[in-house]
Amino acid sequence: xxxxxxxxxxxxxxxxxxxxxxxxxxxxxxxxxxxxxxxxxxxxxxxxxxxxxxxxxxxxxxxxxxxxxxxxxxxxxxxxxxxxxxxxxxxxxxxxxxxxxxxxxxxxxxxxxxxxxxxxxxxxxxxxxxxxxxxxxxxxxxxxxxxxxxxxxxxxxxxxxxxxxxxxxxxxxxxxxxxxxxxxxxxxxxxxxxxxxxxxxxxxxxxxxxxxxxxxxxxxxxxxxxxxxxxxxxxxxxxxxxxxxxxxxxxxxxxxxxxxxxxxxxxxxxxxxxxxxxxxxxxxxxxxxxxxxxxxxxxxxxxxxxxxxxxxxxx
Amino acid sequence: xxxxxxxxxxxxxxxxxxxxxxxxxxxxxxxxxxxxxxxxxxxxxxxxxxxxxxxxxxxxxxxxxxxxxxxxxxxxxxxxxxxxxxxxxxxxxxxxxxxxxxxxxxxxxxxxxxxxxxxxxxxxxxxxxxxxxxxxxxxxxxxxxxxxxxxxxxxxxxxxxxxxxxxxxxxxxxxxxxxxxxxxxxxxxxxxxxxxxxxxxxxxxxxxxxxxxxxxxxxxxxxxxxxxxxxxxxxxxxxxxxxxxxxxxxxxxxxxxxxxxxxxxxxxxxxxxxxxxxxxxxxxxxxxxxxxxxxxxxxxxxxxxxxxxxxxxxxxxxxxxxxxxxxxxxxxxxxxxxxxxxxxxxxxxxxxxxxxxxxxxxxxxxxxxxxxxxxxxxxxxxxxxxxxxxxxxxxxxxxxxxxxxxxxxxxxxxxxxxxxxxxxxxxxxxxxxxxxxxxxxxxxxxxxxxxxxxxx
Numbered sequence: 001x002x003x004x005x006x007x008x009x010x011x012x013x014x015x016x017x018x019x020x021x022x023x024x025x026x027x028x029x030x031x032x033x034x035x036x037x038x039x040x041x042x043x044x045x046x047x048x049x050x051x052x053x054x055x056x057x058x059x060x061x062x063x064x065x066x067x068x069x070x071x072x073x074x075x076x077x078x079x080x081x082x083x084x085x086x087x088x089x090x091x092x093x094x095x096x097x098x099x100x101x102x103x104x105x106x107x108x109x110x111x112x113x114x115x116x117x118x119x120x121x122x123x124x125x126x127x128x129x130x131x132x133x134x135x136x137x138x139x140x141x142x143x144x145x146x147x148x149x150x151x152x153x154x155x156x157x158x159x160x161x162x163x164x165x166x167x168x169x170x171x172x173x174x175x176x177x178x179x180x181x182x183x184x185x186x187x188x189x190x191x192x193x194x195x196x197x198x199x200x201x202x203x204x205x206x207x208x209x210x211x212x213x214x215x216x217x218x219x220x221x222x223x224x225x226x227x228x229x230x231x232x233x234x235x236x237x238x239x240x241x242x243x244x245x246x247x248x249x250x251x252x253x254x255x256x257x258x259x260x261x262x263x264x265x266x267x268x269x270x271x272x273x274x275x276x277x278x279x280x281x282x283x284x285x286x287x288x289x290x291x292x293x294x295x296x297x298x299x300x301x302x303x304x305x306x307x308x309x310x311x312x313x314x315x
Numbered sequence: 316x317x318x319x320x321x322x323x324x325x326x327x328x329x330x331x332x333x334x335x336x337x338x339x340x341x342x343x344x345x346x347x348x349x350x351x352x353x354x355x356x357x358x359x360x361x362x363x364x365x366x367x368x369x370x371x372x373x374x375x376x377x378x379x380x381x382x383x384x385x386x387x388x389x390x391x392x393x394x395x396x397x398x399x400x401x402x403x404x405x406x407x408x409x410x411x412x413x414x415x416x417x418x419x420x421x422x423x424x425x426x427x428x429x430x431x432x433x434x435x436x437x438x439x440x441x442x443x444x445x446x447x448x449x450x451x452x453x454x455x456x457x458x459x460x461x462x463x464x465x466x467x468x469x470x471x472x473x474x475x476x477x478x479x480x481x482x483x484x485x486x487x488x489x490x491x492x493x494x495x496x497x498x499x500x501x502x503x504x505x506x507x508x509x510x511x512x513x514x515x516x517x518x519x520x521x522x523x524x525x526x527x528x529x530x531x532x533x534x535x536x537x538x539x540x541x542x543x544x545x546x547x548x549x550x551x552x553x554x555x556x557x558x559x560x561x562x563x564x565x566x567x568x569x570x571x572x573x574x575x576x577x578x579x580x581x582x583x584x585x586x587x588x589x590x591x592x593x594x595x596x597x598x599x600x601x602x603x604x605x606x607x608x609x610x611x612x613x614x615x616x617x618x619x620x621x622x623x624x625x626x627x628x629x630x631x632x633x634x635x636x637x638x639x640x641x642x643x644x645x646x647x648x649x650x651x652x653x654x655x656x657x658x659x660x661x662x663x664x665x666x667x668x669x670x671x672x673x674x675x676x677x678x679x680x681x682x683x684x685x686x687x688x689x690x691x692x693x694x695x696x697x698x699x700x701x702x703x704x705x706x707x708x709x710x711x712x713x714x715x716x717x718x719x720x721x722x723x724x725x726x727x728x729x730x731x732x733x734x735x736x737x738x739x740x741x742x743x744x745x746x747x748x749x750x751x752x753x754x755x756x757x758x759x760x761x762x763x764x765x766x767x768x769x770x771x
Contacts, residue, residue: 096490164487165607167619179590180490249588250611 006120012051013112019044020109023102041101049085052078072125076141077115083145084108091185097177103152136203143196150189151261154254157182186257194236201233225270228263235260316408317381318365321422324399326618330599331391332364335568342388343443350376354447356440360432361598361617369449372733378402410646416461419638422621423477425470428504430461452653460645468638477620478512481594488592492516498560499523501567502530505596509564521545522556558585563593565601576605654728658719661735673704
């Protein structure tokens with residue numbers, strides 16, 4: 001049976017998908033499109049963002065009821081979705097890149113779809129035992145949101161450049177934004193994401209170095225997750241320095257931002273599988289989930305739905 | 316009229332047939348030698364090369380001879396030219412010229428540059444004395460009608476020009492222009508117009524380079540470039556300016572590319588791979604197509620820009636229809652006037668010829684009469700005989716002349732004119748008369764101009 005989080009996530013995903021379709025329709029329209037369509041897209045995007053934020057706050061304050069905002073992966077994904085939407089709207093108006101919704105919304109849809117999986121089938125609460133882990137998780141989640149913006153801005157850059165190379169005429173109302181503006185978004189979001197990624201990476205190394213259970217494993221320092229994380233860090237170091245490294249301007253910066261996100265997603269997948277394999281404290285985890293379930297149950301009047309909201313559906 | 320334009324030929328063929336400067340002079344000289352007495356005006360712009368001829372019907376050159384002449388002169392494959400060429404005759408040719416002059420046949424609907432180019436082509440041909448009364452009348456009328464139609468229909472208002480399209484593309488590459496440098500290579504009319512559009516973006520600097528520095532200085536003065544915000548630079552600084560520039564506009568008359576990939580590639584590193592927007596308005600092209608394949612270089616030639624411009628034509632159909640209707644009437648009326656004038660000259664020549672013959676025959680008869688009878692030398696008899704001859708000739712001519720005044724759709728004036736020329740071998744007489752009238756007219760114009768200049 002679906003819990004409220006999963007149901008809300010499904011609705012949000014459908015709404016985002018519909019907004020994505022509208023955004024692409026506007027982008028690819030051969031004739032001038034009305035301003036009202038643009039307003040509809042912006043409103044729906046804002047609704048998606050508000051929905052994600054509300055759900056995140058609902059889970060934080062009502063379901064989880066802890067001081068920590070991130071209790072499980074689904075919370076992190078909701079946080080990413082809310083931040084991403086805010087960034088989309090900010091860039092839409094501030095950086096003069098009106099086409100960004102068409103490229104950002106598919107990513108948002110994927111994140112929300114991933115959140116459905118994380119809430120319904122792979123629910124797994126975090127084992128946050130230290131400040132370092134909190135710092136690691138927060139910086140990685142927010143950093144990923146920024147790097148996702150860099151990546152879809154990269155996609156938008158390639159799309160806009162392709163249209164220019166094909167000498168397709170400009171539309172009466174600008175739909176994408178100038179290459180210069182898009183490149184600036186790539187560089188700035190990459191720089192901000194790179195900063196947070198660095199913090200996350202340092203915090204991750206501290207966690208590894210201080211956890212004897214982890215360092216006890218042979219070759220832990222060249223494990224795929226760590227190696228990939230370092231490669232991702234190097235790629236973003238390069239993108240961030242595009243202004244100075246002239247070789248990586250334009251298309252190359254766009255491709256690097258996309259490659260960086262793909263590798264970052266690989267790190268995410270490896271992290272999740274790594275967590276699944278190394279359940280260091282199964283008992284503590286079970287206790288935490290039981291506590292969460294109990295809290296949720298008390299909030300919803302002890303109905304079975306409340307247990308489903310917080311209980312692990314799959315391990 | 317025979318020619319090619321942007322609709323019938325690509326930029327490669329237009330490049331080959333483009334005639335300017337000495338090539339244009341050589342073409343006119345070659346044509347005049349080969350076909351003396353035929354009026355010729357060559358209109359060569361970046362969009363079209365058109366030969367406007369005036370010659371009697373069935374007089375050489377015919378279309379095939381003209382294609383052969385052009386293909387030989389321009390070194391173009393004849394088959395290639397035949398497939399791209401268009402030709403119009405009589406009223407259709409006149410209507411075509413009127414449409415071209417108004418900018419209805421241009422890629423940029425209603426653009427005014429073509430009118431100036433037509434004026435220059437006409438003046439150049441007149442200076443080389445290859446324009447006669449027909450083309451003189453036709454071109455003068457085309458220019459006047461174009462101005463009138465523009466005024467009445469507003470066809471030139473709200474047009475999308477090459478310059479504005481270039482600016483649209485520039486806005487898709489650059490976000491702001493206050494920190495950008497614009498470089499213009501060449502100082503032609505097209506560059507001037509496009510630069511005005513680019514200047515409206517308030518770039519940080521605007522540099523002008525031309526092989527003739529004075530022209531670049533003149534253009535800089537015309538554009539009102541403030542000191543410290545650009546100006547004219549020497550041709551030798553071109554590489555340095557290509558490093559500095561963000562937008563390059565080329566419009567030289569150079570027969571070979573000025574900017575090649577080989578030249579620009581080493582400069583890319585010095586440019587730190589900044590995006591470069593290159594607008595090539597010249598035909599023949601100033602920028603090698605390979606330049607467009609370089610990283611972060613966006614190259615647009617005249618065809619690319621004009622194709623975009625052409626899309627706006629659809630929205631202005633009603634204006635075009637109104638302008639077309641006016642132009643068609645004007646062209647028809649002009650051609651009728653031209654043909655009437657031609658027939659008038661033919662009639663005068665015929666009358667003159669017949670009277671000459673009549674006079675000769677009268678003199679002969681009088682000489683015979685004088686030898687046959689003493690009364691034959693009487694002036695009264697001479698006068699009577701002359702009057703008789705004149706009346707006879709006038710009566711003979713009256714019927715055909717009155718027939719010529721009537722409009723007959725099946726037998727247009729050109730048909731009668733050709734028949735008269737052939738039947739009475741009037742070519743030389745008419746040519747002599749035409750040239751005399753034309754140069755008398757030109758002389759009077761020059762005298763009027765001189766009087767005006769002297770303030771008389």
